[in-house]
Amino acid sequence: MVQGMANWNTGQTQKWLQQYVDDWVAFYRKRTNDGDVASYIPALAQADPDDLGISIIGKSGMTVRSGDTDMSFTLQSISKVISFIVACMECGVSYMLDRVDVEPSGEAFNSIMHLEMQQVEKPFNPLINAGAITVGSILPGKTSDQRLEPIFQLLENMVGYRPKLNVDVYESERDSSMRNRAIGYYLLETGFLESDLNVTLETYFKQCSIEVTIDDLANIGMVLANDGMNIKTGEAIIPRQIARIAKVLMLTCGMYDASGKFATYVGIPAKSGVSGGIVAAVPPRVRDEPMPFTDGCGIGVYGPALGDEGNSIAGIRLLRHIANQWDLSIF
Ligand code: DON
Incomplete structure (x- = not known):
């Protein structure tokens, strides 16, 4: 567990978190070998199975990005x-x-x-x-x-x-x-x-087939985490009730027949696509000890090697690790 800082929203903290995430991405990149890129849509088969990238954007604007951060890929599901x-x-x-x-x-x-x-x-x-x-x-x-x-x-x-x-x-x-x-x-x-x-x-x-990046997914996650509000513009762009239903669906159905396991081990509303993208919406949480991103964050992941259920195999493991380290679960 990352510990020892009273305020997580400082430049020093960001450097710290960056180092952790860089290490975790390097570690979980090895797990891309356990999956395969989607080939039933021929254009998706051209993706590099070793790619893995993550973008985490917090409410304060604090951003941690690591790995293959500049890839474009399609939204799919x-x-x-x-x-x-x-x-x-x-x-x-x-x-x-x-x-x-x-x-x-x-x-x-x-x-x-x-x-x-x-x-x-x-x-x-x-x-x-x-x-x-x-x-x-x-x-x-x-x-x-x-x-x-x-x-x-x-x-x-x-x-x-x-x-x-x-x-x-x-x-x-x-x-x-x-x-x-x-x-x-x-x-x-x-x-x-x-x-x-x-x-x-x-x-x-x-x-x-709409093309996005992991930063786009992190921004989408941020809007959902904040019940439909775009924090950057201050605009309510999705009615709260609809944003909440969307998150319920992401949590219960977003990873298909792996949704129960994802909710158990990660505990964050998230949605995957067969191109290897995952969007995750981490709402604000109340925690006794200081933790990163307690005021919520959006996360975008790209890792085109998929597991049996059609979700990014290394991406899910990376998310699970970060969620456990930073206590991101909504439960
Ligand atoms: O319809 C399909 O099969 C694809 N366009 C989308 C499926 C998908 O992304 C499933 N997600 N993990």
């Missing part, structure tokens, strides 16, 4: 949090919760089987593919670009610039994603989709 928030803001929370549930599925993120086996009344949650595709069908707009516009706007309000679409990744996913098309047809048959399937799938593939 992290976009599902954003699209659900936008859909709630556009259509209302109760409208959305009538159409997508908030229960963990306990199955893989791209499972179709559970929809049929359990004869569900609505997809389990908006963070699995079936739920996110359903959300994409509800977003207002006739074209995929119209549906994506409020997603881009919210991201811009969170990260401070308008992120770009990675067209190569979008086309690669569009041309290879038979599984998502199958999920889409199943949702169409069962009456869950509210609009045209092709526009809906195009919306989904594009939202997954």
Whole structure:
């Protein structure tokens, strides 16, 4: 345990924390060997499996960044949090919760089987593919670009610039994603989709292909940690109730069938994507002894080597280590 300083928000402390994080990143980089990059979307297979980077941004502005900090990568499933928030803001929370549930599925993120086996009344949650595709069908707009516009706007309000679409990744996913098309047809048959399937799938593939950095993820995490407030601008950009539901979903469903373990060993609302990104939102905590980032922080991680559940393998271990060392758990 890091101990011995009364005030964690000083320049000296930042240097100290930086040294720790540099050591931990170097250590956990070795664990990238235990995973593989996603290859079912061909463009993602080009990532370097040895990459590992982290960015931690605190409420006071204190920032600790380490490892491969300058990589760009696509949001993938992290976009599902954003699209659900936008859909709630556009259509209302109760409208959305009538159409997508908030229960963990306990199955893989791209499972179709559970929809049929359990004869569900609505997809389990908006963070699995079936739920996110359903959300994409509800977003207002006739074209995929119209549906994506409020997603881009919210991201811009969170990260401070308008992120770009990675067209190569979008086309690669569009041309290879038979599984998502199958999920889409199943949702169409069962009456869950509210609009045209092709526009809906195009919306989904594009939202997954929005390009970000770990600093962007840390800023997104900061907004969620602060219940929808952008601390830098002082603007409330997501209604508090919606930001809270988003964090509940991240904690209970954000790591798919590894969510229970993540909540147990890390204890932070977080969401992963198959490109290797993880966003984590650490709310302010009350602690008896001084700890880093007790007033909350956002964390962005990039590590494209994935474990069996589709989450960054070294990224999760690094987060677990930091959460334990700095007592970041919300519990
Ligand atoms: O639909 C897919 O399969 C991908 N575009 C997103 C999946 C994903 O990121 C799952 N996350 N860990």
